[in-house]
Amino acid sequence: MILHKITEVREKIKEWKKEGLTIGLIPTMGALHAGHKSLIDKSVEKCDRTVVSVFVNPIQFCPGEDLDKYPRTLDKDNELCEQSNVDIVFAPTPKEMYGEGHILSNDFLTYVIPPYFYVNKLCGKSRVGHFDGVCTVVNKLFNIVQPDFAFFGEKDAQQLIIIKKMVKDLNIPIEIIPCPIVREPSGLALSSRNKYLKEEQKEYAVALSKILFNIKSCYKKGITDTNALLETAYTYLTPNHNLEYLEFCDENTLEGKSTADDNTRVFIAVKIGDVRLIDNILLK
Numbered sequence: 001m002i003l004h005k006i007t008e009v010r011e012k013i014k015e016w017k018k019e020g021l022t023i024g025l026i027p028t029m030g031a032l033h034a035g036h037k038s039l040i041d042k043s044v045e046k047c048d049r050t051v052v053s054v055f056v057n058p059i060q061f062c063p064g065e066d067l068d069k070y071p072r073t074l075d076k077d078n079e080l081c082e083q084s085n086v087d088i089v090f091a092p093t094p095k096e097m098y099g100e101g102h103i104l105s106n107d108f109l110t111y112v113i114p115p116y117f118y119v120n121k122l123c124g125k126s127r128v129g130h131f132d133g134v135c136t137v138v139n140k141l142f143n144i145v146q147p148d149f150a151f152f153g154e155k156d157a158q159q160l161i162i163i164k165k166m167v168k169d170l171n172i173p174i175e176i177i178p179c180p181i182v183r184e185p186s187g188l189a190l191s192s193r194n195k196y197l198k199e200e201q202k203e204y205a206v207a208l209s210k211i212l213f214n215i216k217s218c219y220k221k222g223i224t225d226t227n228a229l230l231e232t233a234y235t236y237l238t239p240n241h242n243l244e245y246l247e248f249c250d251e252n253t254l255e256g257k258s259t260a261d262d263n264t265r266v267f268i269a270v271k272i273g274d275v276r277l278i279d280n281i282l283l284k
């Protein structure tokens with residue numbers, strides 16, 4: 001069932017809560033793929049009821065980013081959700097979520113701002129304000145749906161770590177369930193933004209996972225100096241790869257690491273043409 005209004009969702013949630021049912025939420029921006037499907041399946045298995053939100057959240061896009069061209073495929077998304085036994089697809093408009101007015105201005109909205117230390121690196125460095133927009137919308141979705149469990153993909157690991165921190169710091173009574181990255185046979189991590197890749201660019205895109213897998217295999221062979229591990233990446237990079245970052249961070253605090261250990265997550269972002277791709281791997 002697709003619902004577009006917050007009040008309609010609230011009514012349904014009230015009924016479910018009265019019946020003592022557990023609720024799982026999968027927040028998404030739509031263009032659902034097998035990665036999302038794995039989150040949905042986990043929720044359907046674990047919870048009595050599952051809600052998928054489909055909302056291209058304007059306040060998490062920076063000026064000049066792909067807000068307008070971000071793929072919007074609600075009918076197809078709804079089909080996938082129906083086939084997967086999702087109970088509600090919540091697809092609000094920006095107006096429903098943020099009201100009238102200048103939604104890109106802080107003057108019109110109370111924001112949830114994650115700690116500076118978590119956002120001054122990796123994607124937060126080039127996407128200034130992005131995680132404020134993510135935390136704000138996720139908080140709103142949590143309050144609208146009031147789930148017991150919320151499912152997030154490890155593909156956006158910085159986002160997941162920041163959301164876990166927000167939930168802990170603000171005592172939000174929701175358990176966050178991290179779900180592993182789903183990859184194509186080539187190793188390419190599934191992402192709605194892969195739709196932007198032309199066939200020849202897809203071949204270059206495989207470098208991200210190759211770099212990460214190779215770093216992990218070097219680590220498993222005993223190399224822990226992150227500078228040495230970093231060097232191994234260069235064999236996979238061509239002039240078609242514009243490396244934005246390749247960093248080694250603590251899995252929970254995002255602190256930079258000079259010596260890798262089992263709690264180290266390696267994060268990479270590369271631009272291929274004007275398509276920006278991210279990926280990551282835990283060394284454990």
Ligand code: PAF
Nearest residue numbers: 027028029057134137156
């Ligand atoms: O990961 C995403 O798709 C988005 O950042 C999220 C969590 C749905 C918030 O808009």
